[in-house]
Amino acid sequence: MKRLTGLCLLALLLALRMTGNASAQPVEVLHYWTSTSETAALDVIKSGLAQKGLVWKDFVIPGGGGESAYAVLQARAIAGDPPVAALLEGPTVQEWASLGFLASPYPASLEKSWDAVLPQVVQQAVKYKGRYVALPTNIHRINWLWVNTDVLAAVGAAPPKTWDDFFVLAPKLKAVGYTPLLLGNEPWQEGTLFEAFLLGMSDAAFYRQVFVEHNSDAILSSRMQYILERFRALRPYTGRPDAGKSWTQTIAALRQGKAAMLVMGDWAKAELQQQGMGRQLDCVPAPGTASAFIYGVDSFALLHAEGEAGDNKVQAQFAAVLMSPALQSRLAQRKGAIPPRRDADRSKLDRCGQASYAAFAAAEKTRQLLPSMAHSMAGTQVAREAIFRVVSHYFNHPQQDSGQATQQLNAALQALQQ
Protein backbone atom coordinates (compact mmCIF):
# COMPACT_ATOMS: atom_id res chain seq x y z
CA MET A 1 0.00 0.00 0.00
CA LYS A 2 2.83 2.29 1.05
CA ARG A 3 4.60 1.80 -2.29
CA LEU A 4 1.41 2.64 -4.16
CA THR A 5 0.99 5.90 -2.22
CA GLY A 6 4.57 6.86 -2.94
CA LEU A 7 4.12 6.21 -6.66
CA CYS A 8 0.89 8.22 -6.73
CA LEU A 9 2.57 11.13 -4.99
CA LEU A 10 5.47 11.01 -7.44
CA ALA A 11 3.05 10.91 -10.40
CA LEU A 12 1.13 13.88 -9.01
CA LEU A 13 4.29 15.95 -8.52
CA LEU A 14 5.50 15.12 -12.04
CA ALA A 15 2.09 16.03 -13.47
CA LEU A 16 2.10 19.36 -11.68
CA ARG A 17 5.64 20.08 -12.84
CA MET A 18 4.66 19.31 -16.45
CA THR A 19 1.71 21.68 -16.30
CA GLY A 20 4.18 24.33 -15.11
CA ASN A 21 1.87 24.89 -12.20
CA ALA A 22 4.35 26.94 -10.16
CA SER A 23 1.88 27.31 -7.35
CA ALA A 24 2.30 23.69 -6.20
CA GLN A 25 6.09 23.89 -6.29
CA PRO A 26 7.97 24.99 -3.19
CA VAL A 27 9.62 28.40 -3.31
CA GLU A 28 12.96 27.99 -1.53
CA VAL A 29 14.01 30.94 0.65
CA LEU A 30 17.40 31.33 2.34
CA HIS A 31 17.27 33.07 5.71
CA TYR A 32 18.58 33.00 9.29
CA TRP A 33 15.47 33.80 11.30
CA THR A 34 15.45 30.84 13.67
CA SER A 35 14.44 32.24 17.08
CA THR A 36 10.89 31.81 18.39
CA SER A 37 9.88 35.37 17.55
CA GLU A 38 11.64 35.32 14.18
CA THR A 39 9.83 32.08 13.31
CA ALA A 40 6.52 33.63 14.37
CA ALA A 41 7.23 36.58 12.08
CA LEU A 42 8.09 34.27 9.19
CA ASP A 43 4.81 32.41 9.71
CA VAL A 44 2.99 35.61 8.76
CA ILE A 45 4.80 35.61 5.41
CA LYS A 46 4.40 31.86 4.89
CA SER A 47 0.64 31.94 5.45
CA GLY A 48 0.31 34.99 3.19
CA LEU A 49 2.15 33.15 0.40
CA ALA A 50 0.15 29.95 1.03
CA GLN A 51 -3.08 31.91 0.44
CA LYS A 52 -1.63 32.76 -2.99
CA GLY A 53 -0.85 29.09 -3.58
CA LEU A 54 2.89 29.43 -3.00
CA VAL A 55 4.61 26.85 -0.80
CA TRP A 56 7.55 28.40 1.13
CA LYS A 57 10.49 26.03 1.56
CA ASP A 58 12.93 27.01 4.31
CA PHE A 59 16.62 27.08 3.51
CA VAL A 60 17.80 28.04 6.98
CA ILE A 61 21.35 28.92 7.94
CA PRO A 62 21.19 29.71 11.69
CA GLY A 63 23.24 32.49 13.25
CA GLY A 64 21.91 35.91 14.22
CA GLY A 65 23.37 38.67 12.09
CA GLY A 66 23.46 36.46 9.00
CA GLU A 67 27.22 35.99 8.41
CA SER A 68 26.90 32.23 7.83
CA ALA A 69 23.82 32.67 5.66
CA TYR A 70 25.63 35.07 3.33
CA ALA A 71 28.54 32.65 2.95
CA VAL A 72 26.26 29.76 1.99
CA LEU A 73 24.23 31.93 -0.39
CA GLN A 74 27.46 32.91 -2.14
CA ALA A 75 28.44 29.24 -2.56
CA ARG A 76 25.05 28.30 -3.96
CA ALA A 77 24.90 31.24 -6.34
CA ILE A 78 28.40 30.55 -7.66
CA ALA A 79 27.44 26.90 -8.12
CA GLY A 80 24.55 28.13 -10.29
CA ASP A 81 22.01 26.78 -7.85
CA PRO A 82 20.63 29.80 -5.98
CA PRO A 83 17.44 29.63 -3.93
CA VAL A 84 14.40 31.47 -5.29
CA ALA A 85 14.69 34.19 -2.65
CA ALA A 86 17.00 35.26 0.20
CA LEU A 87 16.95 37.51 3.24
CA LEU A 88 19.47 40.23 2.34
CA GLU A 89 20.17 43.60 3.99
CA GLY A 90 21.58 46.96 2.91
CA PRO A 91 24.64 47.29 0.60
CA THR A 92 24.74 43.49 0.29
CA VAL A 93 21.59 43.90 -1.83
CA GLN A 94 23.40 46.31 -4.17
CA GLU A 95 26.49 44.08 -4.22
CA TRP A 96 24.43 41.06 -5.34
CA ALA A 97 22.43 43.16 -7.81
CA SER A 98 25.64 44.52 -9.40
CA LEU A 99 26.73 40.91 -9.99
CA GLY A 100 23.48 40.24 -11.83
CA PHE A 101 22.09 37.78 -9.29
CA LEU A 102 18.93 39.65 -8.33
CA ALA A 103 15.70 39.88 -10.30
CA SER A 104 14.01 43.28 -10.68
CA PRO A 105 10.73 42.13 -12.23
CA TYR A 106 8.32 44.62 -10.74
CA PRO A 107 6.12 46.79 -13.02
CA ALA A 108 7.02 50.51 -13.00
CA SER A 109 3.53 51.38 -11.72
CA LEU A 110 4.01 49.10 -8.71
CA GLU A 111 7.45 50.57 -8.00
CA LYS A 112 5.97 54.05 -8.17
CA SER A 113 3.33 53.08 -5.60
CA TRP A 114 6.12 51.85 -3.29
CA ASP A 115 8.08 55.09 -3.75
CA ALA A 116 5.04 56.95 -2.44
CA VAL A 117 4.96 55.08 0.89
CA LEU A 118 8.55 54.03 1.65
CA PRO A 119 11.02 56.31 3.48
CA GLN A 120 14.11 57.33 1.50
CA VAL A 121 16.48 55.25 3.67
CA VAL A 122 14.38 52.15 2.94
CA GLN A 123 14.32 52.83 -0.81
CA GLN A 124 18.11 53.26 -0.77
CA ALA A 125 18.48 49.91 0.97
CA VAL A 126 16.47 47.91 -1.60
CA LYS A 127 17.06 49.62 -4.96
CA TYR A 128 19.81 49.22 -7.55
CA LYS A 129 20.13 51.70 -10.43
CA GLY A 130 16.68 53.05 -9.56
CA ARG A 131 14.89 49.67 -9.64
CA TYR A 132 13.60 47.60 -6.70
CA VAL A 133 15.73 44.45 -6.32
CA ALA A 134 14.55 43.53 -2.82
CA LEU A 135 11.28 43.79 -0.86
CA PRO A 136 11.58 45.56 2.56
CA THR A 137 9.52 43.81 5.24
CA ASN A 138 10.47 45.54 8.54
CA ILE A 139 12.63 48.22 10.15
CA HIS A 140 14.47 47.57 13.42
CA ARG A 141 15.84 50.23 15.76
CA ILE A 142 19.25 48.99 16.95
CA ASN A 143 20.14 51.63 19.57
CA TRP A 144 17.76 50.43 22.28
CA LEU A 145 18.65 49.76 25.93
CA TRP A 146 16.41 46.99 27.29
CA VAL A 147 15.95 47.20 31.05
CA ASN A 148 14.69 44.87 33.77
CA THR A 149 12.93 47.49 35.92
CA ASP A 150 12.78 45.15 38.95
CA VAL A 151 16.58 44.86 38.94
CA LEU A 152 17.08 48.64 38.72
CA ALA A 153 14.51 49.11 41.47
CA ALA A 154 16.55 46.74 43.66
CA VAL A 155 19.36 49.31 43.67
CA GLY A 156 17.03 52.33 43.55
CA ALA A 157 18.27 53.42 40.14
CA ALA A 158 16.79 54.86 36.95
CA PRO A 159 18.01 53.77 33.51
CA PRO A 160 21.28 55.57 32.59
CA LYS A 161 20.85 58.47 30.13
CA THR A 162 24.57 58.72 29.41
CA TRP A 163 27.48 56.27 29.56
CA ASP A 164 28.91 58.30 32.45
CA ASP A 165 25.66 57.49 34.31
CA PHE A 166 26.19 53.85 33.39
CA PHE A 167 29.72 53.76 34.83
CA VAL A 168 28.34 55.12 38.13
CA LEU A 169 25.48 52.58 38.22
CA ALA A 170 27.31 49.45 37.01
CA PRO A 171 29.54 48.91 40.10
CA LYS A 172 26.48 49.19 42.36
CA LEU A 173 24.66 46.50 40.37
CA LYS A 174 27.74 44.26 40.24
CA ALA A 175 28.34 44.66 43.98
CA VAL A 176 24.97 43.06 44.73
CA GLY A 177 25.36 40.25 42.21
CA TYR A 178 23.66 41.51 39.05
CA THR A 179 25.22 41.56 35.57
CA PRO A 180 24.90 45.24 34.71
CA LEU A 181 25.00 44.90 30.91
CA LEU A 182 24.40 41.64 29.03
CA LEU A 183 26.66 40.89 26.06
CA GLY A 184 26.95 37.63 24.12
CA ASN A 185 30.33 36.68 22.69
CA GLU A 186 29.38 36.72 19.00
CA PRO A 187 31.14 39.49 17.03
CA TRP A 188 27.83 40.90 15.72
CA GLN A 189 26.70 41.39 19.33
CA GLU A 190 29.94 43.18 20.26
CA GLY A 191 29.54 45.19 17.04
CA THR A 192 25.95 46.09 17.95
CA LEU A 193 27.03 47.38 21.35
CA PHE A 194 30.06 49.18 19.89
CA GLU A 195 28.14 51.17 17.28
CA ALA A 196 25.55 52.30 19.84
CA PHE A 197 28.33 53.11 22.33
CA LEU A 198 30.31 55.13 19.77
CA LEU A 199 27.18 57.11 18.85
CA GLY A 200 26.39 57.72 22.52
CA MET A 201 29.94 58.98 23.12
CA SER A 202 30.00 61.20 20.02
CA ASP A 203 27.31 62.23 17.50
CA ALA A 204 25.69 61.34 14.16
CA ALA A 205 28.41 63.10 12.16
CA PHE A 206 31.22 61.11 13.81
CA TYR A 207 29.20 57.88 13.47
CA ARG A 208 28.86 58.49 9.72
CA GLN A 209 32.56 59.38 9.34
CA VAL A 210 33.61 56.11 10.99
CA PHE A 211 31.03 53.56 9.81
CA VAL A 212 29.79 55.00 6.50
CA GLU A 213 32.71 57.00 5.09
CA HIS A 214 35.53 54.95 6.73
CA ASN A 215 37.21 58.36 7.14
CA SER A 216 40.85 57.90 8.20
CA ASP A 217 41.05 61.18 10.13
CA ALA A 218 38.08 60.11 12.26
CA ILE A 219 39.26 56.52 12.71
CA LEU A 220 42.82 57.59 13.66
CA SER A 221 41.63 60.43 15.92
CA SER A 222 42.31 60.63 19.65
CA ARG A 223 38.50 60.78 19.98
CA MET A 224 38.25 57.28 18.49
CA GLN A 225 41.01 56.00 20.77
CA TYR A 226 39.19 57.42 23.81
CA ILE A 227 35.91 55.82 22.71
CA LEU A 228 37.62 52.42 22.29
CA GLU A 229 39.24 52.74 25.73
CA ARG A 230 35.91 53.57 27.37
CA PHE A 231 34.24 50.78 25.38
CA ARG A 232 36.68 48.23 26.80
CA ALA A 233 35.98 49.61 30.28
CA LEU A 234 32.50 48.08 29.90
CA ARG A 235 33.91 44.56 29.83
CA PRO A 236 34.01 43.91 33.62
CA TYR A 237 30.27 44.70 33.70
CA THR A 238 29.14 42.41 30.85
CA GLY A 239 29.13 39.05 32.65
CA ARG A 240 31.48 37.49 30.09
CA PRO A 241 32.61 35.17 28.74
CA ASP A 242 29.37 33.68 27.61
CA ALA A 243 30.99 31.20 25.24
CA GLY A 244 28.83 29.25 22.83
CA LYS A 245 25.46 30.69 23.79
CA SER A 246 23.08 32.00 21.11
CA TRP A 247 21.72 35.53 21.47
CA THR A 248 18.37 34.13 22.59
CA GLN A 249 20.07 32.20 25.41
CA THR A 250 22.16 35.23 26.43
CA ILE A 251 19.19 37.60 26.71
CA ALA A 252 17.25 35.15 28.92
CA ALA A 253 19.31 36.45 31.87
CA LEU A 254 17.46 39.78 31.54
CA ARG A 255 14.11 38.01 31.82
CA GLN A 256 15.36 35.90 34.74
CA GLY A 257 16.35 39.01 36.70
CA LYS A 258 20.04 38.03 36.71
CA ALA A 259 20.98 41.03 34.58
CA ALA A 260 19.89 44.66 34.50
CA MET A 261 20.35 45.86 30.92
CA LEU A 262 20.99 44.86 27.31
CA VAL A 263 21.83 46.91 24.20
CA MET A 264 20.32 45.24 21.13
CA GLY A 265 17.89 45.85 18.27
CA ASP A 266 14.19 45.51 19.02
CA TRP A 267 14.06 41.94 17.77
CA ALA A 268 15.30 41.28 21.32
CA LYS A 269 12.03 42.71 22.70
CA ALA A 270 9.96 40.30 20.60
CA GLU A 271 12.11 37.39 21.76
CA LEU A 272 11.97 38.40 25.45
CA GLN A 273 8.18 38.71 25.20
CA GLN A 274 8.00 35.28 23.54
CA GLN A 275 10.11 33.97 26.45
CA GLY A 276 7.45 35.35 28.82
CA MET A 277 9.04 38.60 30.02
CA GLY A 278 6.27 40.98 31.01
CA ARG A 279 5.81 44.32 32.68
CA GLN A 280 9.36 44.48 34.04
CA LEU A 281 10.72 44.87 30.48
CA ASP A 282 11.28 48.52 29.60
CA CYS A 283 12.79 50.20 26.53
CA VAL A 284 14.87 53.37 26.65
CA PRO A 285 17.28 54.79 24.05
CA ALA A 286 20.83 53.45 24.41
CA PRO A 287 22.69 56.03 26.54
CA GLY A 288 23.36 59.27 24.67
CA THR A 289 21.44 58.26 21.54
CA ALA A 290 17.84 59.44 22.22
CA SER A 291 17.61 61.72 19.17
CA ALA A 292 19.08 59.14 16.76
CA PHE A 293 17.77 55.98 15.14
CA ILE A 294 20.33 53.37 14.06
CA TYR A 295 18.29 51.35 11.58
CA GLY A 296 18.29 47.84 10.20
CA VAL A 297 16.01 47.14 7.19
CA ASP A 298 15.22 43.46 6.62
CA SER A 299 14.40 42.66 3.01
CA PHE A 300 13.89 39.62 0.77
CA ALA A 301 15.38 39.53 -2.72
CA LEU A 302 14.35 37.27 -5.61
CA LEU A 303 17.33 35.62 -7.28
CA HIS A 304 17.64 34.49 -10.89
CA ALA A 305 16.92 30.90 -9.92
CA GLU A 306 15.73 28.45 -12.57
CA GLY A 307 12.03 27.97 -12.97
CA GLU A 308 10.10 29.50 -10.13
CA ALA A 309 11.94 32.81 -9.80
CA GLY A 310 11.74 33.29 -13.56
CA ASP A 311 8.03 32.67 -13.30
CA ASN A 312 6.53 36.13 -13.10
CA LYS A 313 3.51 34.68 -11.33
CA VAL A 314 5.74 33.78 -8.35
CA GLN A 315 7.43 37.17 -8.47
CA ALA A 316 4.13 39.05 -8.58
CA GLN A 317 2.75 36.94 -5.70
CA PHE A 318 5.90 37.44 -3.62
CA ALA A 319 5.67 41.21 -4.08
CA ALA A 320 1.92 41.32 -3.43
CA VAL A 321 2.30 39.45 -0.13
CA LEU A 322 5.49 40.97 1.28
CA MET A 323 4.55 44.53 0.37
CA SER A 324 0.95 44.41 1.59
CA PRO A 325 0.29 46.96 4.36
CA ALA A 326 -1.67 44.38 6.36
CA LEU A 327 1.18 41.85 6.28
CA GLN A 328 3.76 44.47 7.20
CA SER A 329 1.62 45.52 10.15
CA ARG A 330 1.27 41.95 11.46
CA LEU A 331 4.91 41.09 10.85
CA ALA A 332 6.11 44.21 12.71
CA GLN A 333 4.11 43.21 15.80
CA ARG A 334 5.64 39.74 15.87
CA LYS A 335 9.20 40.81 14.95
CA GLY A 336 9.40 43.72 17.43
CA ALA A 337 9.91 46.08 14.50
CA ILE A 338 8.06 48.89 12.71
CA PRO A 339 6.56 48.49 9.22
CA PRO A 340 8.45 50.16 6.35
CA ARG A 341 5.26 51.31 4.58
CA ARG A 342 3.97 54.56 6.04
CA ASP A 343 0.39 53.41 5.26
CA ALA A 344 0.67 50.18 7.28
CA ASP A 345 -1.47 50.19 10.44
CA ARG A 346 0.74 50.84 13.51
CA SER A 347 -2.08 51.06 16.06
CA LYS A 348 -1.43 47.53 17.35
CA LEU A 349 2.27 48.10 18.02
CA ASP A 350 3.10 47.98 21.74
CA ARG A 351 4.51 50.95 23.71
CA CYS A 352 8.09 50.32 22.58
CA GLY A 353 6.95 49.87 18.99
CA GLN A 354 5.10 53.18 19.09
CA ALA A 355 8.20 54.79 20.65
CA SER A 356 10.32 53.32 17.87
CA TYR A 357 8.10 54.79 15.18
CA ALA A 358 8.09 58.20 16.91
CA ALA A 359 11.89 58.06 17.15
CA PHE A 360 12.13 57.16 13.45
CA ALA A 361 9.92 60.10 12.44
CA ALA A 362 11.87 62.52 14.66
CA ALA A 363 15.27 61.27 13.50
CA GLU A 364 14.14 61.46 9.86
CA LYS A 365 13.43 65.17 10.37
CA THR A 366 16.79 65.91 12.03
CA ARG A 367 18.88 63.72 9.68
CA GLN A 368 19.76 61.30 12.46
CA LEU A 369 18.63 58.10 10.74
CA LEU A 370 21.89 56.13 10.77
CA PRO A 371 22.57 52.84 8.91
CA SER A 372 23.61 50.03 11.25
CA MET A 373 27.14 48.80 10.51
CA ALA A 374 26.60 45.76 12.75
CA HIS A 375 23.46 44.78 10.83
CA SER A 376 24.74 45.14 7.29
CA MET A 377 23.29 48.54 6.45
CA ALA A 378 26.58 50.44 6.07
CA GLY A 379 29.38 49.10 3.87
CA THR A 380 30.09 45.64 2.53
CA GLN A 381 30.10 42.37 4.47
CA VAL A 382 33.91 42.34 4.18
CA ALA A 383 34.17 45.78 5.81
CA ARG A 384 31.66 44.77 8.49
CA GLU A 385 33.66 41.68 9.38
CA ALA A 386 36.93 43.66 9.39
CA ILE A 387 35.41 46.06 11.94
CA PHE A 388 34.10 43.13 14.00
CA ARG A 389 37.56 41.50 14.04
CA VAL A 390 39.45 44.61 15.22
CA VAL A 391 36.84 45.71 17.77
CA SER A 392 36.33 42.20 19.18
CA HIS A 393 40.08 41.60 19.50
CA TYR A 394 40.63 44.95 21.24
CA PHE A 395 37.66 44.43 23.57
CA ASN A 396 38.84 40.95 24.60
CA HIS A 397 42.60 41.66 24.88
CA PRO A 398 43.25 44.21 27.67
CA GLN A 399 46.93 44.39 26.74
CA GLN A 400 46.20 45.81 23.26
CA ASP A 401 46.78 49.54 22.87
CA SER A 402 43.88 51.66 21.48
CA GLY A 403 46.26 53.40 19.05
CA GLN A 404 47.21 50.00 17.64
CA ALA A 405 43.52 49.13 17.24
CA THR A 406 42.73 52.34 15.36
CA GLN A 407 45.73 51.76 13.08
CA GLN A 408 44.55 48.21 12.36
CA LEU A 409 40.98 49.35 11.73
CA ASN A 410 42.09 52.12 9.38
CA ALA A 411 44.49 49.84 7.50
CA ALA A 412 41.82 47.17 7.00
CA LEU A 413 39.16 49.60 5.78
CA GLN A 414 41.53 51.58 3.53
CA ALA A 415 42.78 48.35 1.96
CA LEU A 416 39.18 47.51 1.05
CA GLN A 417 38.75 50.85 -0.65
CA GLN A 418 41.67 50.24 -3.08
Ligand code: GAL
Ligand atom coordinates in the same frame (compact mmCIF):
# COMPACT_ATOMS: atom_id res chain seq x y z
C1 GAL B 1 19.61 41.10 12.39
C2 GAL B 1 18.29 41.01 11.62
C3 GAL B 1 17.16 40.86 12.60
C4 GAL B 1 17.43 39.71 13.56
C5 GAL B 1 18.85 39.78 14.16
C6 GAL B 1 19.19 38.59 15.04
O1 GAL B 1 20.66 41.27 11.50
O2 GAL B 1 18.09 42.19 10.85
O3 GAL B 1 15.96 40.66 11.89
O4 GAL B 1 17.27 38.53 12.85
O5 GAL B 1 19.79 39.90 13.14
O6 GAL B 1 19.16 37.43 14.30
